[in-house]
Amino acid sequence: MQLLPRSVKGHLETDLTLTAIISQSDSSTVYRGTLKVGSELLQVAIKSASNLSAGWRECEVLRLIGCHPSVVHLLQPVTSDGGEFFQVMELCDSSLAQMPALEENVFKVFVQDFIQAVKTLHQKMKFVHGALSLDHLLLNQDQRLKVCSFSKTEVCQNVNLLKKDLQDMAVSILEAPSKERFGDLSPETAFENPRFLVDNLARKSTLSRNDSILLVSLAYPLLTGLTLAQNLENHVFLQSPENVLRFIDGCKDFLMSRSCPMAESRLESTSYSVVGPNWVSQGHLDTMREGRRYDGSMKDLLRLIRNKTEHYCSVPGYIRQCLAHPLVDPGSFLGYFTALFPGLIPWTWHCMFEFRVEANLQAFYPEDGQYLTRVPIQQMIGR
Structure with missing residues (x-):
């Protein structure tokens, strides 16, 4: 891997500088960096994909979604001289996997944003995210949710697959405010003993017991495949x-x-x-x-x-x-x-x-x- 900082020539001859690594996996690396557009220097996130086809597919998914307030914005694709593929996206503070327990008022806003993203992905676009976890749920500088990582996203009309995707999302909702992950959390556990979820949230998060009950009553239909999350924004937890x-x-x-x-x-x-x-x-x-x-x-x-x-x-x-x-x-x-x-x-x-x-x-x-x-x-x- 080349040493940082590192400069590449971007789309439409913009200057892109990679300054630090944010996260790394077998298939991609996400850098912190700057994008120079005219005289303006923007702080951005730059994702380098080892699989070019997956990188281009993610770009196409983000273009189809457009400027959704709860999805990371694609600023531009960049191809360096060596053929390496980059995506330039808005920079967020951190993922929920890296953050301490969320304050109650921040977490409620996060859940509202989450449901709006689900409505767009599942009900409007018919997309299955395919790999959602706490690592793919980000908070930006305004403490608002941003969903990222769409390299495994596919168009899907299969209701059962959409519900399975929602189950993974519901697990992420329940884990998000916690100080530690629920290692044994599963849809089956929730179905058999929803009190288990309430007790864990009340004990391990900043949520009050009242709001822990409210949150589980919101997430339970998703965990058990009872709904595709229609109109959940009217749930009393979010009021x-x-x-x-x-x-x-x-x-x-x-x-x-x-x-x-x-x-x-x-x-x-x-x-x-x-x-x-x-x-x-x-x-x-x-x-x-x-x-x-x-x-x-x-x-x-x-x-x-x-x-x-x-x-x-x-x-x-x-x-x-x-x-x-x-x-x-x-x-x-x-x-x-x-x-x-x-x-x-x-x-x-x-x-x-x-x-x-x-x-x-x-x-x-x-x-x-x-x-x-x-x-x-x-x-x-x-x-």
Whole structure:
């Protein structure tokens, strides 16, 4: 291998300088380098492929995908005088395999980007990535996801192969926020014991237990081949705290405005697992309920949370210090309740699925979400 730094003549006579090795495999080497375009010097990643046909095929795949915000951008192909093939691409900070555990807010954005990339690759382009792992999921300077390495990508109409590709992607989703890889993670393990995934995430990542449950309920249909990820961006895991509070508001309005024994029965069917034998004794909730009548039902817990967003100022000062203001800091406000009841939001979301056509609930559910009824949420939230 030639010593670095190394210069080659690029496409349209641009100057390309290779300065350091980022990663290396049997089939390719990725360098850090600079691309001189006129008077401007760009920081770039340069991939050298030992297999010319695979290199050109990857270029064609990237050209077909175009400038997708969650796929690495191909800036230009370069051929040196010696016939060696290079691809010049945007430079990202690092792969998820190299990074420490992701902060919770960064990880949620990463999952949103991931789902948009999946929609483009599978549903629009009919591509199977073919080799996705944590090494092929990058974060750029703005902490946004970039999928890379398309040398093994193929056009595919086989639904089973697309689902297998999604299973590999779902494993990467679950591994991404962890401090260490789940060596024994497999679709079969998840199918047999989804609680295993929740426990691992909650123990090994920066995600709270509530968000670990939410994430597993999102990834479970992918792991078990129940769906090709249609409309997963509406999953409650990906909603902002403000929207989750709106979801609670919508559920409360639906439950209080009409008599719906089926909805209440579904909510209460595993309430012991979600909130324990008497939720009003948890934290400061007994003090919060003064002045209004609440029983020990799930419906009234949702009602209390919603009412405190409207009547925050009536809450005693020492409790307000724990809650934070729902308008100023909705994440901390919601986090107080989800720390007490980690399964509250995912359980409510799954129970209210049958009523997703209601105007104030539609935004929180995928249009085609029948697979949700096969997610064993009870196993994930058990105390």
